[in-house]
Amino acid sequence: MAKNLGELRTAIDAVDRELLALLNRRAALAGQVGELKRAEGSTVFRPEREAQVIHGLQQANPGPLKAGNVATIWREIMSACRALEAPQRVAYLGPAGTFSEQAALHFFGSSIEHVPCVSFDEVFHAAAAGTADFGVVPVENSTEGVVTRSLDLLLQSPLHIVGEVSLLVRHHLLRLAPSLGGIEAVLAHPQALAQCQGWLNKHLPGAERRAVASNAEGARLAAGNPAWAGIASERAGSEFGLHLAAHAIQDDAFNRTRFAVVCLPQTLEAPRASGRDCVSLVVSVPNRPGAVHDILVPLKRHGVSMTRFESRPARSGQWEYFFYIDVQGHPSQPHVAAALQDLQSLCAFYKVLGTYPAGE
Ligand SMILES: C=C(O[C@@H]1C=C(C(=O)O)C=C[C@H]1O)C(=O)O
Numbered sequence: 001m002a003k004n005l006g007e008l009r010t011a012i013d014a015v016d017r018e019l020l021a022l023l024n025r026r027a028a029l030a031g032q033v034g035e036l037k038r039a040e041g042s043t044v045f046r047p048e049r050e051a052q053v054i055h056g057l058q059q060a061n062p063g064p065l066k067a068g069n070v071a072t073i074w075r076e077i078m079s080a081c082r083a084l085e086a087p088q089r090v091a092y093l094g095p096a097g098t099f100s101e102q103a104a105l106h107f108f109g110s111s112i113e114h115v116p117c118v119s120f121d122e123v124f125h126a127a128a129a130g131t132a133d134f135g136v137v138p139v140e141n142s143t144e145g146v147v148t149r150s151l152d153l154l155l156q157s158p159l160h161i162v163g164e165v166s167l168l169v170r171h172h173l174l175r176l177a178p179s180l181g182g183i184e185a186v187l188a189h190p191q192a193l194a195q196c197q198g199w200l201n202k203h204l205p206g207a208e209r210r211a212v213a214s215n216a217e218g219a220r221l222a223a224g225n226p227a228w229a230g231i232a233s234e235r236a237g238s239e240f241g242l243h244l245a246a247h248a249i250q251d252d253a254f255n256r257t258r259f260a261v262v263c264l265p266q267t268l269e270a271p272r273a274s275g276r277d278c279v280s281l282v283v284s285v286p287n288r289p290g291a292v293h294d295i296l297v298p299l300k301r302h303g304v305s306m307t308r309f310e311s312r313p314a315r316s317g318q319w320e321y322f323f324y325i326d327v328q329g330h331p332s333q334p335h336v337a338a339a340l341q342d343l344q345s346l347c348a349f350y351k352v353l354g355t356y357p358a359g360e
Helices: 005-039 046-060 067-085 101-107 120-129 150-154 190-195 199-204 215-222 234-239 292-301 334-345
Strands: 088-093 111-116 134-141 161-167 172-175 185-188 208-209 227-233 244-247 256-263 277-284 306-313 321-328 349-359
Touching: 046 067, 046 134, 046 277, 046 349, 088 101, 088 120, 101 111, 101 134, 101 161, 101 256, 111 120, 120 134, 120 150, 120 185, 134 150, 134 190, 150 161, 150 256, 150 277, 150 306, 172 215, 172 234, 185 190, 190 199, 190 208, 190 227, 215 227, 215 234, 215 244, 227 234, 234 244, 256 349, 292 334, 321 334, 334 349
Parallel strands: 088 111, 088 134, 161 349, 185 208, 185 227
Antiparallel strands: 134 256, 161 256, 172 227, 172 244, 277 321, 277 349, 306 321
């Protein structure tokens, strides 16, 4: 016979008590693992182990919970377990409500200490100087291409990449009024203005476009002037009490941004193989015919897939370039190690930016 509401709620309360006991048992076990790791001098946070935990549970999941729900729930459980040791301090381009913050929460879960910064340079500086344990910076957008400042900073910095996050980026037009009338200026980060230029040309051709340090900063300013609008996330809208005057105004419905998680090598050594890994490199080759072709040959020869190839001027004034290359796999796999070794022997400059579990 079907249970009534009261009986169902009593059953749910009983399950919640069981879950609570199990979660605390899990937290105590994670704490013991932490003690063991500290005793042997290794770092507590292991992103590749967490990626495996989530992947394993998704495989074992009989439903009705969806795979995405399983990931979200366990990311939070593991975040809470880690924070019992010491909350991780994570730097990102602030203020609250930026996509960088969203990426940080996606990667670390919400049991973190927020270190919002005013620029990408400051994010790198905070993580390198130790005022933050990790930094999260955008590296690439599916509409606008690379985030050049982040790539330049990665090249110069002692930080390495230990993880990546890919976020679907939906931009909304946010302002004090719920409609489009009377907007004189639209304030946002240059990347967001560029990702929405088609929509702005069509719907707000007369409005000035003003570049500001972040989208959330644009939203904050729009909250102080009824003739201004910001382009930012829904979260930034609620943070500053703004209406969504227009929903999802990015020109590409599938607009995504990829973020890198960076830290000093002593904060977290390179993650071990998770089974779905990526190596990011930056190299330069001597300026001679065929040199760029040559660096791709070892990858082909050893059967290593390249998922990214970008160039940036080397600023030598000589039309020389740095090449940013991502390959699939982990250097502990012999074919990956052999390909990287051959590639390195051809390069005038070679730096591994990081080895990390591939984001979804
Ligand atoms: C408990 C561990 O340490 C940390 C916490 C984890 C967890 O809560 O499952 C997983 C990996 C580490 O980041 C572990 O390595 O198993």
